[in-house]
Amino acid sequence: MAAKEENQLNYIEETVLKKRKHSEEWAIRRRQQLLDRQFKIQENKKLAFKRAEDFIKDFRIKEMDIVKMKHRVKRRKTSDTAPSSNLLFVIRIQGKKAIHPKLEKILKSLGLKRIFNGVFLKATEGTLSLLEKVEPFVTYGYPNLKNVRDLIFKKGRGRLGKETVPLTDNNIIEKALGKHGILCLEDLVHEIANVGPHFKEVARFLWPFVLARPEDALGGKKNPYKIGGDSGNREEHINELIDKMN
CATH class of the missing domain: 3.30.1390.20 (Ribosomal protein L30/L7)
Structure with a gap:
């Protein structure tokens, strides 16, 4: 009699098991989605920083090219040589x-x-x-x-x-x-x-x-x-x- 009652207590309906499994899978997917979102946010921040850094670098290169150009023009005025x-x-x-x-x-x-x-x-x-x-x-x-x-x-x-x-x-x-x-x-x-x-x-x-x-x-x-x-x-x-x- 005690064994029969124990089996009844341990028995869980199949629908309950399926629901539990579905909940666990959903929780795993949700957790992965949150991780993916956090990773994407971090990557976007890195990309935005990199773009700003590249913009500043390009700007400095361009400005330096203009400075060097002015120096070349000044040097040429004092050292003109006729082309052959x-x-x-x-x-x-x-x-x-x-x-x-x-x-x-x-x-x-x-x-x-x-x-x-x-x-x-x-x-x-x-x-x-x-x-x-x-x-x-x-x-x-x-x-x-x-x-x-x-x-x-x-x-x-x-x-x-x-x-x-x-x-x-x-x-x-x-x-x-x-x-x-x-x-x-x-x-x-x-x-x-x-x-x-x-x-x-x-x-x-x-x-x-x-x-x-x-x-x-x-x-x-x-x-x-x-x-x-x-x-x-x-x-x-x-x-x-x-x-x-x-």
Whole structure:
């Protein structure tokens, strides 16, 4: 009789067991949700702090670039040297991240909106002054005739209205520049290489050259080339870099 009563006391209905199990599972899920929420809050705080820290860092980098630019301009006024060629080939090598809007505007005015874009420019006083301002972000020098021809023949694209087209047909060149007596690829090469009377029109017609990233020629150094860095005037040595990027 006592054993029977004990069995009755130990018996729990199945519905009660299911309810208890469901409650336990819900409690576990709830506890995990709270933990996940706390973790997410902590991560968001870290991210917000990191973003603020990055913003401050970028701001300081940009402001320092402007300070250095002003120093470069002052030094240039006291140490001007005439370029040994009227033709420059300029390549943008820096500036993916933090860059002051003033410097970005100069780069865009030169046609260098993207990293590893290259353009032909006439070595005027105004151009050299602008290059001095953005020196850490560009490298440049005096291209030889071979590289002028190779760049135009291999990578040349021209502006035709609002489109850019590959220079595969002399009719495109004649349509855009025929009024200046420039009718074919060789005329383009001649006008650029010799900085001819219609250099400005031809340079404006040519789309910035999209160059390949060199495997071992650029180490990301903003120091001038003449002291072991990547930027600034390479003079005739620009041709070695063009060979690696063309």
